Amino acid sequence: MSDKYGSSGDNPAAIVVGGGPAGLTAAIALAAGGIATALVGKRPARPDNRTTALFAGSVTALSTLGVWELCAAQAAPMRVMRIVDDTGRLWRAPEVKFEAGEINLEAFGYNIENRQLVAALEQRARALRNLRMIEDDVLSVAPSDDAVIVMLKSGNRLHAPLVIGADGRRSLCRDAAGIGIAKREYPQVALTLSFKHSRAHRDTSTEFHTPSGPFTLVPLPGSRSSLVWVLDPIHADEIAALDDAALAAEIERASHSILGKIEIEPGRGLFPLGSVTARRFADKRIALVGEAAHVIPPIGAQGLNLGLRDAATIGELAVAAQRERHDIGAADVLSAYDSMRRADVGSRTLAIDLLNRTLLSDFLPVQGMRGLGLYVLDRIGPLRRAVMREGVMPAAAQPRLMRGEAL
Ligand SMILES: Cc1cc2nc3c(=O)[nH]c(=O)nc-3n(C[C@H](O)[C@H](O)[C@H](O)COP(=O)(O)OP(=O)(O)OC[C@H]3O[C@@H](n4cnc5c(N)ncnc54)[C@H](O)[C@@H]3O)c2cc1C
Numbered sequence: 001m002s003d004k005y006g007s008s009g010d011n012p013a014a015i016v017v018g019g020g021p022a023g024l025t026a027a028i029a030l031a032a033g034g035i036a037t038a039l040v041g042k043r044p045a046r047p048d049n050r051t052t053a054l055f056a057g058s059v060t061a062l063s064t065l066g067v068w069e070l071c072a073a074q075a076a077p078m079r080v081m082r083i084v085d086d087t088g089r090l091w092r093a094p095e096v097k098f099e100a101g102e103i104n105l106e107a108f109g110y111n112i113e114n115r116q117l118v119a120a121l122e123q124r125a126r127a128l129r130n131l132r133m134i135e136d137d138v139l140s141v142a143p144s145d146d147a148v149i150v151m152l153k154s155g156n157r158l159h160a161p162l163v164i165g166a167d168g169r170r171s172l173c174r175d176a177a178g179i180g181i182a183k184r185e186y187p188q189v190a191l192t193l194s195f196k197h198s199r200a201h202r203d204t205s206t207e208f209h210t211p212s213g214p215f216t217l218v219p220l221p222g223s224r225s226s227l228v229w230v231l232d233p234i235h236a237d238e239i240a241a242l243d244d245a246a247l248a249a250e251i252e253r254a255s256h257s258i259l260g261k262i263e264i265e266p267g268r269g270l271f272p273l274g275s276v277t278a279r280r281f282a283d284k285r286i287a288l289v290g291e292a293a294h295v296i297p298p299i300g301a302q303g304l305n306l307g308l309r310d311a312a313t314i315g316e317l318a319v320a321a322q323r324e325r326h327d328i329g330a331a332d333v334l335s336a337y338d339s340m341r342r343a344d345v346g347s348r349t350l351a352i353d354l355l356n357r358t359l360l361s362d363f364l365p366v367q368g369m370r371g372l373g374l375y376v377l378d379r380i381g382p383l384r385r386a387v388m389r390e391g392v393m394p395a396a397a398q399p400r401l402m403r404g405e406a407l
Contacts, residue, residue, distance in 0.1 A: 012038040013328060014318060015150050016164040017138045017173050019043070021052070021114070022290025022307035023166025024121035028065050029315025030164075031131035033407035035322055038132040038158055039125065040150065041167075048114040049267030050192050051226040053078060053205070053218050053301035055109035055392040058308045061401035066127075071120035076219040077107035079203040083374060086208040086215070086256075087359070096378045103388050107203070109301075111218045111226065113194070138167070141176035143284035148176075148329070162318060162329035163286045166311075169276055171292035177283040186273040186356065188213050189236035190298050191229040193268045194220060195251065198260030201225050206258060209359055209370075213273075214299055215254050225259060227251060228298050230273065240270055273297040273356075275349055281341050282334035287314045294345045299356055300391075302348045312399035313340050319407040344397035 016027040019041025027039040054062070054075075062068040081098045100108045125131050137153040141163060148163040165173025174181070190213075201219040208215040213230025220226055229251075231239060239250060248262040255262075276295040281288050290307035314337050318328040326333070358370035389395075393402065400407060 011158060012036045012132065012160050013322070014038075014162045014164060015040065015148070015158050015160045016166055017041070017141065017150065018166035018168060018290070018292070019122075019133075020166060020168060020290060021118055021121060021304055022292075022311055023164065024118065024125055025062070025065070025067075025308055026164045026166055026289050026311035026314060027131055028067065028121065028125055028128065029311055029401060029407060030318055031125075031128040032065055033315055033319030033322075034130070035318060035328065036130045036132075038134055038160070040134045040136050040138050040152060040158070042135055042137055047267070048118070049194070049269055050114050051111050051194065051218060051220065052114055052117060052304050053109055053111045054117075054308075055301070055305050056105055056107070057393040057398070057402035058305050059110055060404050061308055061312050061399075064401050064404050064406055065124065067120050067124045070123050071112060071116050072110075074116040074221060075110035075112040076201075076221045077203050078109050078111060078205045078219060079107050080205070081108060082204060082206045084206060084208045085371065085374070086210050088211070094374065094378050096374050098388050100388075102381075103385050103392075105392065108388070108392050111205070111220055113220070113226075138172060141165075141173050141286070143176060143286060148285045160329075161285060161327055162333075164314060165286050165288045165292045166290050167292050169291045169295045171288065173286050174278055174288055174292050177280075177286040177288075179283055179288070180279045182277045182279065184275045184353070186275075186297060187232060187360075188230050188273040188297070188356075189233045190271045190273060191231060191236050191240055191268065192227065192271065192298075193247075194224060194226045194265045195248070196222075196224050196263040196265065198223070198262075199258070201259060206255075208254070208256075210254075211359065213356060213359055216299075217255060217259065218301075224265075229254070230297075230299065233272070236270060240268055271298065275353065277345065277349055281310070281338045281345075282314075285329035285334070287334055287337050289314060293341070294349065296349050296352050297356060299352050300348075302352060306345055306348060309344060309394075309397050309399060309402065310341055312401035313337060313397075315401065315407055316399050340397070340399075344394055 016039040244264040289310035
């Protein structure tokens with residue numbers, strides 16, 4: 001194996017465990033900021049056919065890191081976002097339409113297929129001189145006072161003063177740091193797929209609120225869109241078992257034919273809904289990013305946007321520490337990271353949980369509250385604009401990369 005650090009004793013200053021989008025972004029941010037970094041990860045065994053809606057701050061960060069130019073052509077802008085109450089209940093909310101132009105943005109963000117985003121991140125990562133990509137599995141992670149030792153399946157061993165745990169929801173790094181989790185399961189499953197359609201999407205993402213959860217259509221380049229359909233598990237299995245023609249008819253019905261005739265593309269996915277939040281986001285020289293730190297239901301497209309803010313934040317703190325000749329994995333750096341990420345992750349996890357519960361609830365006053373909330377958003381312009389801005393660029397969590405400043 002071409003593991004310069006492991007075989008020669010020339011160890012990196014930071015090790016990223018996990019080569020998903022959050023880990024790749026963290027590694028690129030660290031390396032671009034001058035930190036000798038090793039990323040250890042393996043390509044997923046199964047292809048990821050999902051798409052990710054990235055909001056404006058995330059796109060700015062990826063542009064600043066030299067990633068976005070490698071995949072922008074494969075992304076579709078989201079200029080309009082509609083929320084349609086399709087619960088059929090007594091208290092229904094009015095349709096709410098948000099337009100990016102109202103907050104002087106060309107688009108709220110862009111939707112891109114995960115495999116294209118990851119390919120662009122990998123291309124950028126491979127071009128960085130002080131980023132070493134190691135295709136391997138991590139077998140164990142052992143923190144000590146002044147370094148963390150990472151054992152690889154190949155038998156090689158790395159150590160560094162800082163480890164970034166980007167190893168997903170069942171994080172080995174999180175366990176190694178002794179960090180517990182708060183976990184919640186929801187009685188819902190998300191069915192995902194992409195499809196071609198006969199009517200133009202007009203750069204509009206439409207979220208139908210149904211009694212089982214949101215049914216969300218997000219534009220892709222051309223006459224294509226992706227779907228995240230939140231269903232109860234039995235219904236999800238039934239729908240997922242349909243052949244392409246029957247499924248297309250179901251989607252056309254559920255979408256009130258707004259996209260016309262539908263042609264399903266291969267690659268359906270089923271994802272049980274749940275949330276996991278790490279009790280701390282860093283400890284013992286290990287900082288958690290992405291789903292190792294927080295999993296939230298795929299409602300409102302928040303998950304990876306949070307993960308990219310994690311990556312940008314730890315990158316910023318570690319690069320600043322190195323410039324000051326400070327230990328980049330020191331307790332004060334990690335505690336700053338934990339406190340900088342807590343409010344952002346906590347508020348979004350709570351908001352998604354509340355929205356989801358109001359959809360599932362049969363309790364009339366709760367349904368009324370959701371309807372009233374959307375009515376107020378529809379009617380009060382300044383509030384609507386504040387909510388839009390907060391959605392794409394949260395005021396309390398604006399690491400430098402999200403503002404377009406290089407590290
Ligand atoms: C249906 C659905 C739709 C979504 N839509 C959106 C959206 O529109 N917008 C949005 O922002 N978010 C969205 N998300 C969330 C987003 O997909 C996740 O936040 C994101 O994929 C998590 O990336 P990650 O890098 O943290 O984790 P992962 O992608 O899980 O990557 C973890 C990596 O670590 C590796 N790994 C694990 N253990 C080890 C080990 N021991 N050694 C080496 N490598 C290891 C794994 O192989 C994997 O490659 C959605 C999620 C779902 C389920």
